[in-house]
Structures are given as C-alpha cells and as structure tokens.
Amino acid sequence: MTRADLDGVPRPDAQLHFGVFVQGVNHWTIWSDPSSGSQIDPATFLRVARTAERGLFDAFFLGDGLRLRESEGGIHELDVAGRPDSITQLSALAAATERIGLVSTSNTTFNEPGDLARRLAGLDLLSGGRAGWNMVTTHNAWTGENFRRGGFLDHADRYRRAEEFLSVARAVWNGWAEGAVAGSTDARSWSVPDAVGRVRTRTDHFDVDLAPTLPRSAQGHPVIFQAGDSGDGRDFAARNADVIFSAHGDDFDDALAFAEDIRRRLRAAGRPEDALRILPGTEIVIGATEKEAEEKARWVRLQQVTPAVALGIASRLWGFDLSGRDADGPLPAEDPVVAAYDGKFGTRQLGETLDTVAEWRAKADANGWSLRETVIELGPQHGHVGTPAGLADTFARFARHGAVDGFNISPYLVPDGLDDIVELLVPELQERGVYRTSYTGTTLREHLGLAPVA
Amino acid sequence: MPRPALHLAVEIDGDGAHPAAWRRAAHSPGELLTPRRLARVAAAAENAGFTLVTLDDSILPPGDGSAAESGPVGRIGAVERAAFAAASTSVLGVAPVVATTYAEPFHITSQLSTLDHVSAGRAGWVVGTEEDPAAARAWGRPLVEGADAIAREARDGLRVVRDLWDSWEDDAVIRSVATSRYLDRSRLHAIDFTGETYSVKGPSIVPRPPQGRPVVLAPAGLVPAGLADVALVGGATPAEVGEAAAAAGAPLAFAEIEVALDTPGATARERIADLERYTPWDGGRGRLRYSGSAAGLLDLLTELGGHVDGVRLHPLVLDEDLAVLSRLVLPELFARRIAARPLPGTTLRTSLGLPRPLSRFTTDGAATLVREETR
Ligand SMILES: Cc1cc2nc3c(=O)[nH]c(=O)nc-3n(C[C@H](O)[C@H](O)[C@H](O)COP(=O)(O)O)c2cc1C
Numbered sequence: 001m002t003r004a005d006l007d008g009v010p011r012p013d014a015q016l017h018f019g020v021f022v023q024g025v026n027h028w029t030i031w032s033d034p035s036s037g038s039q040i041d042p043a044t045f046l047r048v049a050r051t052a053e054r055g056l057f058d059a060f061f062l063g064d065g066l067r068l069r070e071s072e073g074g075i076h077e078l079d080v081a082g083r084p085d086s087i088t089q090l091s092a093l094a095a096a097t098e099r100i101g102l103v104s105t106s107n108t109t110f111n112e113p114g115d116l117a118r119r120l121a122g123l124d125l126l127s128g129g130r131a132g133w134n135m136v137t138t139h140n141a142w143t144g145e146n147f148r149r150g151g152f153l154d155h156a157d158r159y160r161r162a163e164e165f166l167s168v169a170r171a172v173w174n175g176w177a178e179g180a181v182a183g184s185t186d187a188r189s190w191s192v193p194d195a196v197g198r199v200r201t202r203t204d205h206f207d208v209d210l211a212p213t214l215p216r217s218a219q220g221h222p223v224i225f226q227a228g229d230s231g232d233g234r235d236f237a238a239r240n241a242d243v244i245f246s247a248h249g250d251d252f253d254d255a256l257a258f259a260e261d262i263r264r265r266l267r268a269a270g271r272p273e274d275a276l277r278i279l280p281g282t283e284i285v286i287g288a289t290e291k292e293a294e295e296k297a298r299w300v301r302l303q304q305v306t307p308a309v310a311l312g313i314a315s316r317l318w319g320f321d322l323s324g325r326d327a328d329g330p331l332p333a334e335d336p337v338v339a340a341y342d343g344k345f346g347t348r349q350l351g352e353t354l355d356t357v358a359e360w361r362a363k364a365d366a367n368g369w370s371l372r373e374t375v376i377e378l379g380p381q382h383g384h385v386g387t388p389a390g391l392a393d394t395f396a397r398f399a400r401h402g403a404v405d406g407f408n409i410s411p412y413l414v415p416d417g418l419d420d421i422v423e424l425l426v427p428e429l430q431e432r433g434v435y436r437t438s439y440t441g442t443t444l445r446e447h448l449g450l451a452p453v454a
Numbered sequence: 455m456p457r458p459a460l461h462l463a464v465e466i467d468g469d470g471a472h473p474a475a476w477r478r479a480a481h482s483p484g485e486l487l488t489p490r491r492l493a494r495v496a497a498a499a500e501n502a503g504f505t506l507v508t509l510d511d512s513i514l515p516p517g518d519g520s521a522a523e524s525g526p527v528g529r530i531g532a533v534e535r536a537a538f539a540a541a542s543t544s545v546l547g548v549a550p551v552v553a554t555t556y557a558e559p560f561h562i563t564s565q566l567s568t569l570d571h572v573s574a575g576r577a578g579w580v581v582g583t584e585e586d587p588a589a590a591r592a593w594g595r596p597l598v599e600g601a602d603a604i605a606r607e608a609r610d611g612l613r614v615v616r617d618l619w620d621s622w623e624d625d626a627v628i629r630s631v632a633t634s635r636y637l638d639r640s641r642l643h644a645i646d647f648t649g650e651t652y653s654v655k656g657p658s659i660v661p662r663p664p665q666g667r668p669v670v671l672a673p674a675g676l677v678p679a680g681l682a683d684v685a686l687v688g689g690a691t692p693a694e695v696g697e698a699a700a701a702a703g704a705p706l707a708f709a710e711i712e713v714a715l716d717t718p719g720a721t722a723r724e725r726i727a728d729l730e731r732y733t734p735w736d737g738g739r740g741r742l743r744y745s746g747s748a749a750g751l752l753d754l755l756t757e758l759g760g761h762v763d764g765v766r767l768h769p770l771v772l773d774e775d776l777a778v779l780s781r782l783v784l785p786e787l788f789a790r791r792i793a794a795r796p797l798p799g800t801t802l803r804t805s806l807g808l809p810r811p812l813s814r815f816t817t818d819g820a821a822t823l824v825r826e827e828t829r
Binding site: 031032040065078079084088089092095115119122123126127145148150188209210211215 | 478483513527535541573592659
C-alpha cells in the first residue's frame with residue numbers, strides 16, 4: 001500500500017497496540033490439547049510474556065475474579081480455574097522481562113485504595129515504569145462472601161466507589177514531589193523536608209489519612225485501563241482512563257460505533273480524543289490459507305465448546321440444569337426459567353432471555369443446527385480468522401479508520417498460542433507500517449503513545 | 455548424614471537494622487527504592503548461603519514516625535519485593551512480613567500462594583501486626599484496638615489463610631478430557647470460616663501452593679502454638695533465648711539477633727557510635743544483640759545451635775555487615791557443619807526439614823498421591 005492509497009483515510013499513520021490477556025478462569029483456553037501447559041506454573045506466564053515481548057507487544061495482562069464460579073449447585077468443573085494474584089505474579093515477571101507492560105486487573109470493590117495504590121506503585125517501580133491497572137468493579141454479593149465486608153455494594157454505587165478509589169490512588173501516587181529523596185547520605189534527613197505529602201480524603205466511601213511511601217516511577221504512575229461496558233462504565237473511562245479494554249473488536253461497524261461513542265464521551269468530559277486508547281479483547285486464529293484458517297477456527301470452537309460446555313452455557317441461558325441432555329440433539333423444548341437475581345452471574349431479565357432463546361430456536365431451525373452447533377454459532381466467543389496477510393489488511397483498516405487502537409489478544413492455547421501471531425502476523429503488520437519495528441520507549445505509557453502524566 | 459541444625463535467615467528490609475543505617479549505605483538514598491538495589495541485596499544473601507531472607511513491611515512509612523526521625527520514609531510492599539527477589543534468585547527462600555490486622559485474608563492467601571508458585575516452593579510468611587492506630591487510618595478501616603484484638607486478627611487471619619491454602623487438594627486439577635472436567639469439585643472445599651469479626655467462604659482462587667503451605671514464621675506468643683512452623687524468639691542471653699524457644703511450642707524456633715560486625719574499615723563499636731550520633735539504636739525489641747568480630751559471632755552462633763533451630767540476623771547496615779557475613783561467618787559455619795547452604799531444587803520446607811502438609815480436607819487415600827520430594 002503506498003502513501004497515495006491512504007489519502008482520505010482518517011488516520012493514515014495509525015499504529016496498532018497489542019496486549020496479551022491471560023484470563024485465568026475461563027473456558028476459551030483449550031486445556032484439553034496435549035500442547036496446553038499448566039495454567040498456574042510461572043514458566044507458563046514467563047513463556048507468554050517473553051513471546052509477547054519478542055512480538056513487541058505493549059502489555060501482558062492478567063484477569064481477575066475473586067471467587068470460583070459455581071453451577072448446578074457446586075464449583076463449576078468445566079473451566080480452566082485458578083489464577084495467581086496478579087500484582088504478585090507481575091512483580092515476578094518484572095524481574096524476568098525488559099520492556100513489556102505489566103497490567104493487573106484489580107477490582108475497586110474488594111480492595112482498599114491506600115493498600116492497592118501502594119502495591120501497584122511498587123510494581124511500577126520494580127518494573128521501571130511498566131505497570132498498568134485494569135480497573136474493574138465487581139459488585140456481587142457472592143464475591144463478597146470471601147471478604148470482611150461481605151457483599152456490601154449496590155450495583156449503582158460501584159462506579160462511584162471506583163471514581164473515589166481512583167482519586168485516592170492518584171493522590172497516593174502523586175504524594176511525593178520530584179526529588180523528594182536526599183541526594184547524599186550526608187543530608188540532614190533521608191527525605192527532603194516537605195517534599196513528602198500526606199493524603200487525607202473523606203468521601204462517601206473512604207475515610208483515609210496516610211503518608212504515601214513511594215516516589216513516582218519512570219512513567220509517573222501506573223497506566224489506567226478500564227474494562228466495563230455499561231454507559232456508566234464508558235463515562236467512567238472517558239473521564240479517567242488511559243485505555244479502554246472493550247468487547248467491541250470483531251465487527252468493523254460495531255467497533256467503529258463503539259469508538260465514536262467513546263470519542264463523544266471524551267469530548268463531553270473535556271478530554272482530547274487521542275487521550276484514550278481503545279483495545280478490544282479478541283481471539284485470533286491464523287492459517288496459511290483462508291480455508292485452512294476456517295478449518296482451524298472450527299477445530300478451536302469444537303475444542304472450546306465440548307458437549308458438556310454447550311450444555312453448561314445452555315443451562316445458564318435456560319435457567320435450569322440441562323446436563324445429561326444430548327448436546328448434539330435439538331434445543332430444549334422447555335421455556336427458560338429466570339430465577340430471582342442471586343448475585344452469581346450478573347443480572348438477567350426474563351425478556352432478554354426469552355428473546356435470546358427465540359433467536360436461537362429460529363436460527364437452529366433454519367440451519368438445522370444441534371444445540372452444540374447453536375452455541376458455537378451464536379454463543380459469546382468470536383474473534384478474527386484468516387491468513388496473516390488478510391488479517392493484517394483487516395487490522396490496518398480497523399486502525400486507520402479509528403475503530404480500534406489495537407487488540408488485547410486472548411490466546412486460545414497457553415502458553416504457545418501467541419507464537420504464530422508473533423511470527424506470522426506481526427511481520428505483515430510491520431510491512432504495512434501499522435506496527436512498531438522496535439520498542440522506542442521503556443515505559444508502558446511510552447509504548448501506548450500517551451502523553452506524560454501531569 | 456544428618457543435616458546441620460542451624461538454619462540461617464537474614465532480614466533485608468531497608469538499609470539495615472539501625473534507623474540511621476542509610477547513612478552508611480553504599481548507595482545514594484534514592485537508590486533504596488529501585489529494583490537494582492533489591493536484586494543486588496537478594497543476590498548477596500543467596501550467594502552468601504542464607505536459607506531465607508525476610509522483608510519487613512507496613513502500610514506506614516518505616517521508622518518510628520517521631521519528629522527526631524530522619525531515616526527512610528519509603529518502602530515498596532514486601533510481597534512485591536519478595537516476588538521480584540524470588541524471580542531473580544534460584545535457591546533463596548523469601549518471606550515477606552504481611553500483617554493481618556487490616557488486610558483481607560483472602561488476598562493474603564492469594565499473594566502468598568502466588569509467591570510460592572513463582573518461587574517454586576521457596577515462600578515463607580512472617581505473620582505481622584499493625585499496632586499503630588495510624589495504620590487503621592491509612593487503610594481506611596475501623597481501628598483494631600488493644601493487644602487482644604490485634605492477636606485475634608492475627609490468629610483468625612492465619613487460620614483463614616491456612617485453610618484457604620488447603621482448600622484445593624493437591625490433585626484438584628484433573629484435566630479429564632473424557633468428561634470435559636478441568637476440576638474435580640469434590641477436591642475443592644469451602645472453608646466456611648466464621649470468626650468474631652468476619653467470615654470467609656472459600657475456596658481460594660489460587661491452586662494449592664507447591665509447598666502445600668508456605669512456611670509460616672511468627673513472633674513467639676502472637677498466634678496459638680501449632681499454627682506456625684517457626685517461632686521467632688528473643689532474649690538477652692543465649693540461655694534466655696533457649697528458654698523462650700522451648701516454651702514457644704512451634705516445630706522450629708529461630709533466635710532474633712541484631713548484629714554489628716567489625717569491618718576492614720571500622721570496628722563494630724565505631725560503626726555503631728557513628729550512627730548513634732543521629733539516632734539511638736533502640737534495644738527495646740528484646741532481641742539478642744551482638745557486636746564485635748566475626749569470630750565472636752561464630753562462637754555465639756555455635757552456642758545458639760544448642761538452643762534453637764535457626765537464627766534470623768538483623769544486620770546493623772546491610773551493605774557493610776552482609777559482606778562480612780558472607781566472607782567470614784557463613785563459610786566458616788558451613789565448613790564446621792554448623793549450618794548448610796540450601797540445596798538447589800529444594801523447597802523452603804525441605805531446607806528447614808519440615809514435612810509437606812497434606813490438605814486438612816484431604817479425602818480417601820489421597821495421601822499416597824503426595825510425592826515425597828526426592829533428591
Ligand atoms: C473486555 C472486558 C474484560 C473484563 N475483565 C474482567 C476481569 O478480568 N475481572 C473482572 O472482575 N471483571 C472484568 N470485566 C467486568 C467489568 O469490570 C465489569 O464488572 C462488568 O463489565 C460490568 O460492568 P459494566 O456494567 O460497566 O459493563 C471485564 C469487562 C470487559 C468488557
């Protein structure tokens with residue numbers, strides 16, 4: 001593609017930013033494959049992080065979730081389950097990687113800001129300014145049963161707490177002036193007088209009075225990511241975040257509409273449109289030809305959606321236990337049942353469920369799909385499938401039209417699932433001029449091309 | 455051949471045990487809060503042959519907070535430092551101080567389990583307390599007031615953490631392709647802890663750590679005997695330390711010793727006097743204190759070998775004393791078979807001669823599945 005071909009393209013110089021999202025608890029990671037490694041061994045995380053770093057990714061992400069999922073009256077057995085504490089795991093990776101950003105998903109509901117801000121700042125210092133914080137807002141009472149406070153936060157309150165949380169965290173991170181530590185061991189005191197501040201905050205959610213214990217890092221403080229899709233969540237991101245981790249990256253029109261919505265909210269919040277990077281989560285399946293890629297994607301789906309998984313997903317939709325049914329047979333004839341909200345899997349409304357089931361029935365009938373095929377075709381997981389060149393063209397278009405700033409990739413195989421992305425896709429992107437050919441900075445903020453913190 | 459009995463631990467927080475230690479540090483003050491400095495100290499402790507390092511912590515700045523205090527007011531979280539140190543070493547045990555007074559036991563479990571995973575079984579935990587009311591304000595939590603209440607939070611927190619470590623049996627991840635089951639739910643357990651101030655459901659979100667339970671160190675008397683693996687004991691003389699150790703009731707007892715050694719540049723007395731110009735070296739913690747030659751410390755440690763299972767050294771100034779320990783003290787302890795280096799590939803439990811505990815929830819015959827560490 002020559003320069004002239006890019007005339008009229010809104011963002012001819014757009015660059016893609018890649019992150020790798022290691023989800024932890026999920027059923028999209030194909031654990032049944034012989035090449036699938038341990039999901040908790042540090043060697044697994046190190047291999048993924050180093051591969052991503054070889055591929056010049058911006059960031060390595062860990063997901064969060066503070067209670068094991070349950071289904072049919074017990075722990076859900078079909079998922080990959082179990083995950084490390086993210087800040088601890090990332091602190092270890094800080095010692096074993098050089099450039100890649102290290103992003104911790106940490107929720108604002110079951111943490112306290114003085115403590116969490118300090119941990120994140122520690123990770124930021126230990127990594128030389130490579131830390132990020134993916135802010136999530138779990139509110140459910142069910143998770144609360146693992147914590148002193150119990151399930152204490154209304155759905156409506158969670159972004160208010162998040163906002164207050166972040167403002168305490170920022171005060172902690174900015175509590176030390178530049179040069180707050182004496183330059184020599186002969187100084188009168190270790191810290192320069194008055195250079196270390198105090199944080200006193202009293203809000204609806206917090207009553208905190210502390211002396212911050214850390215200087216600013218090479219990037220100032222951790223980069224703020226936000227993952228959450230409601231209007232409240234998007235507004236929160238538009239006001240506060242450096243990066244939004246969205247779920248709108250598979251379909252061009254959907255991604256563009258999301259990005260335009262976010263840009264509108266940024267303007268409303270009085271921030272420049274380029275203050276925020278949009279990185280949707282996605283899954284990428286690569287083949288040497290389109291046909292090979294489609295076959296591989298089919299294989300991926302069949303591994304992810306086993307008959308038991310299909311029945312599990314359908315059970316949650318229908319609202320009662322379907323295990324023991326034939327996943328390769330037709331959809332259940334019964335009407336769905338929607339129980340009162342129990343805090344477990346998010347709020348569902350009966351209308352939504354009936355609509356979804358009606359849609360599933362119509363499409364299954366029209367196409368002759370079994371239950372399992374219906375889940376594969378209409379269930380939640382999507383992504384991008386293609387050849388390295390075809391995907392590179394698609395991604396370049398997404399970026400140059402401002403639909404995304406990059407992707408947060410969930411590999412379907414851990415730890416080797418990034419290999420073909422790094423070896424085959426990244427060079428094609430580099431050839432098209434939409435992907436860096438070397439790291440130009442040392443901090444995550446620099447990788448993302450964000451303005452320095454004030 | 456029986457392994458020598460005296461286990462060697464060293465505290466590596468800050469610049470050393472003396473509040474003014476930073477003045478004799480071999481680096482500029484700001485360097486204290488950098489990964490370079492941490493990696494260097496951890497490497498020095500590992501190369502010297504220590505079995506483990508401990509890292510002190512609090513949400514409050516180090517030091518006593520008094521107006522006269524002129525020392526460091528900065529500190530990176532001990533769990534983060536321990537994980538980083540674990541990843542930059544290979545045989546050294548790492549034990550952060552984590553206080554249970556205000557922190558969530560569910561988070562503490564995950565952090566320490568993860569530390570054990572990232573270190574391949576080299577994690578310990580020094581059970582801490584936050585006694586200063588300022589810590590409650592820094593946490594933004596209701597004040598836990600009085601020694602009894604602080605001990606209750608330590609005890610309850612420790613119980614919850616231990617149970618959550620046990621809440622995944624060793625073989626809970628079954629990866630049964632035939633049945634699509636990644637987990638066997640019968641090997642995962644709600645702990646249903648209910649204490650006086652809170653309850654915790656469980657199970658943990660992190661699979662059982664490699665050691666089953668990371669090694670728990672606690673000051674003698676803080677938590678009920680039997681809940682900790684190592685009691686940390688003080689005393690003004692070796693005999694007093696021995697009495698405290700015998701009374702502690704934990705499987706192992708380590709003596710707490712503050713040490714200032716003669717260096718090529720200055721005697722221990724001169725070094726202490728230099729720092730006393732700024733701040734007194736408070737002896738109020740009841741730890742044994744030694745100052746003098748390396749040979750004298752060797753004698754003391756040899757004598758202590760008859761009273762305790764190990765020592766935790768608190769060097770006056772890390773940059774100065776660690777060098778003497780590594781050149782003159784530890785090699786001689788190893789040569790005399792009073793102590794031994796940890797062996798590559800062993801867990802901290804194995805180094806300390808502690809068995810790997812089965813999950814207390816372990817069902818039917820799973821005992822046979824627990825592999826003895828072989829070497
Ligand atoms: C792409 C994406 C990734 C997310 N990852 C996590 C996660 O790892 N842990 C978590 O607790 N919540 C995660 N969330 C959930 C959100 O933080 C939030 O709780 C949820 O989306 C509901 O908020 P909302 O109503 O604003 O969408 C994620 C959300 C999105 C959109």
